[in-house]
Amino acid sequence: MKRSLDQQEELFAPGHRACPGCGEAILCRMVLKTTGRNVIVVSPTGCIETFTSPYLYSPWRVPWIHPLFENAPSIASGIAGVLKAKGMDKEIKVVVIAGDGATFDIGLGALSGMFERGDNVTYICADNEAYGNTGFQRSAATSLRASTTTEPAGKLSLGKSRPKKNLPAIATAHGIAYVATTSIAYPRDLQRKVKKALNIDGAKYIEVSIPCCSGWGFDPKLTIEVARLGVQSGLVPLYEIEAGEITKVHKIKKRVSVEEYLKAQGRFRHLFQSEKGKQELVKIQEVADHNIERLGLL
Amino acid sequence: MDEVRVVEGSQAIARAVKLCQPDVISAYPISPQTHIVENLAQMAADGELKSEMILVESEFSAASAVTGASAAGGRAYTASSSQGLLLMTEVIYNAAGMRLPFVITGVNRSVSAPISIQIDQQDSVSLRDSGIIQFYAESSREAYDMHLMAFRIAEDPEILLPVMVCIDGWILTHNYEQVVFLDQETVDRFLPPFKPQQFLDIARPLTYGSHAEDDVLMEMKYSIHDAMIRAKGRIKEIIDEYAQLTGRYYSGLTEAYRTEGAEVILLGMGSMMGTAKDAVDEMREKGIPVGLIRVLCYRPFPYEDILAGTRGAKVVSVMDNNFSMGSEGAMGMDLKAKFCNLEDHPLVLNFITGLAGREVGKETIWQIVDRSRVIESMGRPELESYWVDLNKEILPSGGVP
Numbered sequence: 001m002k003r004s005l006d007q008q009e010e011l012f013a014p015g016h017r018a019c020p021g022c023g024e025a026i027l028c029r030m031v032l033k034t035t036g037r038n039v040i041v042v043s044p045t046g047c048i049e050t051f052t053s054p055y056l057y058s059p060w061r062v063p064w065i066h067p068l069f070e071n072a073p074s075i076a077s078g079i080a081g082v083l084k085a086k087g088m089d090k091e092i093k094v095v096v097i098a099g100d101g102a103t104f105d106i107g108l109g110a111l112s113g114m115f116e117r118g119d120n121v122t123y124i125c126a127d128n129e130a131y132g133n134t135g136f137q138r139s140a141a142t143s144l145r146a147s148t149t150t151e152p153a154g155k156l157s158l159g160k161s162r163p164k165k166n167l168p169a170i171a172t173a174h175g176i177a178y179v180a181t182t183s184i185a186y187p188r189d190l191q192r193k194v195k196k197a198l199n200i201d202g203a204k205y206i207e208v209s210i211p212c213c214s215g216w217g218f219d220p221k222l223t224i225e226v227a228r229l230g231v232q233s234g235l236v237p238l239y240e241i242e243a244g245e246i247t248k249v250h251k252i253k254k255r256v257s258v259e260e261y262l263k264a265q266g267r268f269r270h271l272f273q274s275e276k277g278k279q280e281l282v283k284i285q286e287v288a289d290h291n292i293e294r295l296g297l298l
Numbered sequence: 299m300d301e302v303r304v305v306e307g308s309q310a311i312a313r314a315v316k317l318c319q320p321d322v323i324s325a326y327p328i329s330p331q332t333h334i335v336e337n338l339a340q341m342a343a344d345g346e347l348k349s350e351m352i353l354v355e356s357e358f359s360a361a362s363a364v365t366g367a368s369a370a371g372g373r374a375y376t377a378s379s380s381q382g383l384l385l386m387t388e389v390i391y392n393a394a395g396m397r398l399p400f401v402i403t404g405v406n407r408s409v410s411a412p413i414s415i416q417i418d419q420q421d422s423v424s425l426r427d428s429g430i431i432q433f434y435a436e437s438s439r440e441a442y443d444m445h446l447m448a449f450r451i452a453e454d455p456e457i458l459l460p461v462m463v464c465i466d467g468w469i470l471t472h473n474y475e476q477v478v479f480l481d482q483e484t485v486d487r488f489l490p491p492f493k494p495q496q497f498l499d500i501a502r503p504l505t506y507g508s509h510a511e512d513d514v515l516m517e518m519k520y521s522i523h524d525a526m527i528r529a530k531g532r533i534k535e536i537i538d539e540y541a542q543l544t545g546r547y548y549s550g551l552t553e554a555y556r557t558e559g560a561e562v563i564l565l566g567m568g569s570m571m572g573t574a575k576d577a578v579d580e581m582r583e584k585g586i587p588v589g590l591i592r593v594l595c596y597r598p599f600p601y602e603d604i605l606a607g608t609r610g611a612k613v614v615s616v617m618d619n620n621f622s623m624g625s626e627g628a629m630g631m632d633l634k635a636k637f638c639n640l641e642d643h644p645l646v647l648n649f650i651t652g653l654a655g656r657e658v659g660k661e662t663i664w665q666i667v668d669r670s671r672v673i674e675s676m677g678r679p680e681l682e683s684y685w686v687d688l689n690k691e692i693l694p695s696g697g698v699p
Contacts, residue, residue: 040370040498049507055514058505063498065369066507067362068392074352074359078322078366078374079498081350085321085372092500110362113355 021220023210100141217266234288312337321372371497394429399452416655551600560589577663
């Protein structure tokens with residue numbers, strides 16, 4: 001992993017039909033550069049399936065399967081089971097790359113089963129905090145006060161009324177081998193964590209923050225910039241959990257206010273337009289402050 | 299040397315599955331399960347079975363795990379029943395669409411509400427349109443043989459579809475019956491290791507589960523149907539091969555019983571057809587011209603065999619152990635659909651029998667045959683389906699027959 005990303009083998013071919021500036025496509029490319037060829041990838045229904053698999057075309061230069069929306073973990077368990085039965089589980093890794101809707105909502109039961117069984121699968125959640133493929137509806141991963149098409153800001157609403165589900169904590173509660181959060185703005189951090197997960201036997205969970213320019217409302221050229229602001233604000237903390245304990249955090253080098261992160265995105269625009277909205281900004285800043293203090297991010 | 303033993307139906311099936319040596323066995327206990335996977339789990343715990351046991355959190359995941367296993371090029375097995383089969387439904391469509399073979403035992407039980415653990419075929423019949431091949435066993439020994447053949451059929455390069463072997467709950471799963479077990483060597487000759495031409499192979503990467511639109515989706519769906527239709531011939535060849543190797547002969551996708559010269563032919567599937575055969579014997583002794591056709595393979599639907607077997611009969615009385623609400627029994631509809639464009643065909647009557655395990659005894663069969671002969675003599679049925687032994691006294695509406 002010493003070589004730069006550009007020098008690593010390109011296993012996610014160009015020419016797919018993701019939106020310009022798509023964070024998820026960047027993630028797929030980075031993950032495959034980390035895994036190399038000896039991998040089987042499972043992706044549930046979502047943006048990835050839509051933009052990578054129009055019949056007769058595929059950017060996947062590794063074996064890839066899209067089953068259903070809610071069963072990628074159990075499909076992966078079946079694949080891992082065959083590899084184990086055939087004695088190939090050391091040589092070939094099983095990786096899921098799934099959206100947050102599949103992970104936090106509809107597929108959570110199957111994911112919990114896979115975690116509890118400790119199947120040898122690296123599960124990577126591409127978290128854009130909503131159902132991006134179908135018009136940016138609310139998911140359990142949507143951040144507090146973000147406007148989505150099913151919980152929009154309006155005269156009586158300030159967007160999502162509940163905080164984001166803490167899935168890394170849920171994963172950790174299963175006693176799985178490795179849990180990590182990372183961001184596409186930090187490719188070295190991302191690649192190191194994926195590499196580490198691949199070399200641990202058992203179930204692993206990695207949550208990756210991937211800004212969605214069309215859903216979040218920012219210029220496609222700013223995807224990495226917005227991802228970085230999320231981390232620098234403390235709203236997207238990057239950490240690792242092994243054996244139930246936080247073992248490493250990514251320190252924030254240049255801290256920014258949550259306002260700086262939120263004002264870069266259309267989905268939080270309403271918070272800057274009313275007194276009530278501004279009060280919510282204070283609460284969101286408290287969330288970031290709490291993350292920074294709790295995890296020692298500075 | 300073949301081993302003869304009296305065993306529970308579930309045990310017989312578990313022994314058949316063991317001989318097939320799946321790479322992956324996946325199972326969820328409730329909704330409800332049977333002793334089949336418990337037996338397999340014990341074999342694995344004792345080191346007699348090498349399969350990876352994936353003990354999932356739902357039938358949705360049980361079906362998914364075997365789908366994933368099949369995609370990875372492995373042989374896979376699961377079992378379910380009732381609510382569990384319905385929960386699997388979305389996955390079964392998906393697996394059939396990706397042409398991923400595996401074998402499921404479908405233990406027939408009622409579908410909620412009202413909740414019941416008693417027997418009927420509503421669960422598996424509800425999966426009839428999904429692309430899964432469906433067999434229905436009459437006895438435990440037949441279920442044993444069907445499981446061995448099911449893997450061959452599912453994995454056949456011309457078929458490549460999931461196969462479900464349906465057995466009636468309690469009557470077959472929990473009944474003790476004499477079964478002659480085959481040895482591993484014989485089964486290995488019949489069922490070689492699964493070596494699919496395509497799978498999730500790092501040496502030859504493939505994309506499974508693509509997004510398709512109107513330009514190809516119809517052709518993809520047609521190809522599943524086409525495989526099903528062509529499977530009819532392959533299934534017969536595989537049954538013949540099994541017969542040559544084991545001396546156990548099955549007549550094909552259907553079994554005709556005393557149909558020669560029969561004016562009334564009963565059509566049905568599952569364990570109730572054993573009772574129906576006894577009733578047919580009684581009627582034949584009394585000179586009543588009645589016979590029976592048992593459907594062993596429901597999808598693909600063997601209508602050619604049924605047409606041939608019912609030629610010359612005055613009436614075919616279809617006994618459905620299921621019902622399509624707002625219409626009629628599934629096999630009744632199947633047969634009427636196949637007969638309607640023929641110039642000359644027997645009258646088709648539809649009898650709904652034995653839901654939630656309501657006893658289908660010999661007297662029930664007598665009642666169906668008597669009624670069929672009366673309706674036939676009058677020309678046409680007044681109803682498209684008749685619910686047998688319906689207790690009108692407890693129906694709020696007073697009930698239609």
